[in-house]
Amino acid sequence: MRVFVTGAGGFLGRATVQKLLDDGHEVIAMVRSHAGSPAWPPSVEVVQADLRVPSQYEAALSEADAVVHVAAAVDGDEDQQFNSTVLATEKFLDALACSSVRRVVHISTIAIYDWHNTKGEMNEDSPLSENVYELGPYSIAKMWQERIVKEKAESHNWHLTILRPGFVWGSERPNLAGMGRTMGPIHLMFGPFTRLPLTYVENCAHCIAKALPREPMAPEVFNVFDSDSVRVWQYCRAYFRAQSRRQLLVPVPYYVGLLTAHLAGLTSRILFGPTGRLPSLLVARRYESQFKPIRYSTRKLREVLSWTPPVSFKSALAKAFDVKVGR
Amino acid sequence: MTTTNTEIVTVLIGAGAIAREHITALQSMPNVTLAAICDLSPTRARAISERYEIAKSYTDYLEMLDDIPADWAHITTPPSSHYGISAQCLEKGLNVLCEKPIVPSREEFSELREIAEKNQVFLLENQNLRFHSSVRKISRLIETGELGEIVDVQVHLAQNLEGSGSPYLDKHVPHFGLGLPGGVIGDFLPHMAYLATMFAGAPSSVRTIWKNVNADSPLPYHEFRAQIQCQTAPATVAFSCSAQPAGFWLRVFGTKLFVEANLFEPPRLQVRKHRTQPAPLPSLLNGLSEAVSVSASTLASVWRKLGGRSQYDGLAELIDACYRSQQKGQPQPVSLNDIAENINLVKAFTDPELMQ
Structure with a gap:
């Protein structure tokens, strides 16, 4: 299959290109800049382009059989992330609609779920956030991105698979929001025994490659987690050991943090009314979306996609941090 | 906010970053x-409409103007489209508040x-800093005579335009500011020009x-300085891409007081008085006064x-001032002459002969 990968120069994009090559696919790797792109083999067609400028990539897109849409901004304010993620996708979808491509794998995120109303276990049937604007720029942009991908796919009868990974991690991106917050020599772990929805970057790429050959008649969704067996304290310990940093790990019970956030929110509403603004850690809904102690189901991945992660957490730690950890 | 007792209907054309500021301001008004x-992007129009609970969204502003019987149009699109959209809105009888720079040439403005x-x-360019809380405080110090006669005005804007993730460096989709005279700095010049002249008076010459x-x-210029001879006092206007930390400094020197405001950090305002006590008391008193003022304004910020x-x-x-004036049949709060003179001064800043 000839696969067009957007965001191919990014953290997950690079791993995806490598996995697709390993599986024998031909890859058209779209990157915004050649700077920082890996030394791919000559068989990879590298297209330097911007999704907002279809004329730069339409020709390459017309030669593709399938698309893996990874590109998204991960930082910036609400307007910047919306422009980079959603407006770019809007242009890309218009170009895609003019091509012969009918197979699309879209990389979304679990950040768009309604964490407050998700009880016990998060799975593909968990409700999506009805007020994503409480959750911050990344969630807003990814929610709108998934929404327009789905709308376009339905109106053009594309075979769409939406993958919603948890925390994608690896050597280049070891620091996760779910770990807590570092303040000088102290690292606060909110809910040290909370399970992390981790997916090691190579595993996530493996899952993408596994989903690619499918041709679902209606849009299908899979959450992507390796497992939910790793707890916050385990990951924090491994992370700081690998960083060779002497950090005092301070556990904060989840509900103590949540109560603090609710009290801060109440104080803000009393003092400022609905316009009040607080740091994200003190916004209850955002706190929940990062630290809520729930389980993460991999049932659909196993039963429908027949996927299990090829790299164990221990091996991933060894690969990412170049140390033997996880004891 | 006072506004008026009559319901005012407004529409917004352009849903980018600055539009959010207009929406927030408008939604705070009774x-x-x-x-x-x-917005040209259907997704952005829908998203902003949903985000801010605005009843309708359009991708064609003419269709919107035909559908909605509006009193005002706020234009927050890139500058190259200001003339055409403003002309259409004005022809349809709408009052217009347009983002700066309203138009690049005197002819188009005429x-x-x-x-x-x-x-x-009404036809207005967004000159919001005339109404900035710190600027109004300085104006009051002048009106009450506390500042004395104005002897010098300095407007200094420091902002790194080339930092990580800067939209001005986007090679794929060049920022609209790059097309302005003076490049991206040109986008800031209207604010700097009227701040200088509102305190120093009408300009007579510029270097x-x-x-x-x-x-x-990709930026054609990174540093800009101008010395302006004005009716009341000389003024200096400066933009620096290199000076850090970022700040938008307005300094007014009077015969009795010196005031300094960082317009990026309202309501921060420092006042240094001319004191007649024997040395070193003036220095000590001014230092203490500044320390209290900075602490208080930082907390306020x-x-x-x-x-x-x-x-x-x-x-x-x-x-608010625009809407009230229009409803009461009063002159617009920033006159057409003031806007025209500001365009002239910006034009003088970016005169190709002087720029060489």
Whole structure:
């Protein structure tokens, strides 16, 4: 299959290109800049382009059989992330609609779920956030991105698979929001025994490659987690050991943090009314979306996609941090 | 906000970053309905409409103007489209508040002015810093005579335009600012020009320095300085891409007081008085006074942020003044002559002969 990968120069994009090559696919790797792109083999067609400028990539897109849409901004304010993620996708979808491509794998995120109303276990049937604007720029942009991908796919009868990974991690991106917050020599772990929805970057790429050959008649969704067996304290310990940093790990019970956030929110509403603004850690809904102690189901991945992660957490730690950890 | 007792219907054209400031200001006002928003991107129009609970969204502003019987149009699109959209809105009898720079040339502004006068509607450029809380405090110090005679005005804006993730460096989709005279700096010049002249008086002559400090940069210029001879006092205007930390400094020197405001951090204002006590008391008293003032204004600034108030100060007050004046049949709060003179001064800053 000839696969067009957007965001191919990014953290997950690079791993995806490598996995697709390993599986024998031909890859058209779209990157915004050649700077920082890996030394791919000559068989990879590298297209330097911007999704907002279809004329730069339409020709390459017309030669593709399938698309893996990874590109998204991960930082910036609400307007910047919306422009980079959603407006770019809007242009890309218009170009895609003019091509012969009918197979699309879209990389979304679990950040768009309604964490407050998700009880016990998060799975593909968990409700999506009805007020994503409480959750911050990344969630807003990814929610709108998934929404327009789905709308376009339905109106053009594309075979769409939406993958919603948890925390994608690896050597280049070891620091996760779910770990807590570092303040000088102290690292606060909110809910040290909370399970992390981790997916090691190579595993996530493996899952993408596994989903690619499918041709679902209606849009299908899979959450992507390796497992939910790793707890916050385990990951924090491994992370700081690998960083060779002497950090005092301070556990904060989840509900103590949540109560603090609710009290801060109440104080803000009393003092400022609905316009009040607080740091994200003190916004209850955002706190929940990062630290809520729930389980993460991999049932659909196993039963429908027949996927299990090829790299164990221990091996991933060894690969990412170049140390033997996880004891 | 006072606004008026009559319901005012507004539409917004352009849903980018600055539009959010207009929406926030408009939604804080009683008796004002932001009825619709328009953007070329259907997704952005829908998203902003949903985000801010605006009843309707459009991708064609002419269709919107036909559908919505609006009193005002706020234009927050890139500058190259200001003339055409403003002309259409004015022709349809709408009052217009347009983002700066309203139009690049005196001729285009004269044409818009003619349409506005013919249709008896307001035409304004967003000059919100005239209504900035710190600027108003300085104006009061002048009006009450506390500042004395103005002897010097300095407007100094420091902002790194080439930092990580800067939209001005986007090679794929060049920022609209790059097409302005003076490049991206040109986008800031209207604010700097009226701040100088509102305190120093009408300009009579201008000397400028423009400098490119990075030949590899897409920005044509990184540094700008201007000395302006004005009716009341000389003024200096400066933009620096290199000076850090970022700040938008307005300094007014009087015969009795010196005041300094960082317009990026409202309501921060420092006042240094001319004192007659024997040395070293003046220095000590001014130092203590400044310490108290800086501490208080820093806390006020944090309080303001926690309260969710925008750092884009003065826009709500400008809109309020516009709406009230229009409803009461009073002159517009920033006159057409003031806007025209500001365009002239910006034009003088970017005179190609002086820039060389």
